[in-house]
Amino acid sequence: MYMSEYGSRRTRELMKFVFELTAGIPSVVLGAFGLKYVSQWIMNTFPDAWTGLNIFNASLVLSILAMPYFVTFIEDALGSVPKDQREASLALGANKTRTVFKVVVPQARSGILNAIILGTNRVIGETMVVLMVSGGAVMIPSSIFDPVRPLTSAIAGEMGEVELGGTHYHALFMIGVVLLVISTLFTIIAMKLKGGKEYEAG
Structure with missing residues (x-):
């Protein structure tokens, strides 16, 4: 919203x-x-962290990975709202902030939800980052500072070592199916919400 509505053209271009x-x-x-x-x-900042490769590390790096997708797509969605809609709101006495949240964001809701869908699916399917920084431990974590082995990293890390056609081999393929189901369900729910919001706006 800052890039689209508040920042100067030079600042917006630099940030983009x-x-x-x-x-x-x-x-x-x-x-x-x-x-x-x-x-x-993490090790130097948080006393509870007994290893630097944990859920918190993976979350931070995945945030850096996904942020450009969210920011770029949402900025494009906000920028697609016609300029005369902003001018009409300001002419009726609304301030800048009210115009952004009451006029621009509702009209850009469809694009914002699309950005959330794309960005979240990007995070769900990411493999290399979580393989490197999540710790790879096969355990049920009790805090965000515990290491884990995400589904994608389990597939990448173990596929080359399993017996072709064995139980472990089929289990890894089942993990892939679970990931596909999670991604599909999330997309369907987001599209339902998107459709409902558009209906309400209409």
Whole structure:
């Protein structure tokens, strides 16, 4: 919203360039960043962290990975709202903030939900980052500072070691099915919400 409604043209272009540049960084580079620097920062900052490779580390790095998708798509959705809608709201006496939240955001809701769907599915399907920074421990975590083995990293880390056609082999394929179901359900729910909001707006 700042890029679309409040920032100057130069600031908006600079921020958009930075986010688009971030989107082009390979996942393995972000994973290496989390492995080298974020893990050390976690160990030095949080006394409860007994390892730097944990859920918190994976969450931070995945946030960096997904943010360009969210920001770029949402900024495009807000920018697609006609300028005369903003001018009409301001002419009726609404201030800038009220215009943004009461006029611009509701009209851009469809694009915002699309951005959420795309960004979240990107996070759900990410493999390399969580393989490198989540710790890879087969355990039920009790805090965000415990290591875990996410579904995607389990497939990537174990597929090369299993017996072809064995139980472990089929279990990994079943994990892939579970990921597909989760992603599909999330998309369906988001599309239902999107359809309901558009109906209400109409």
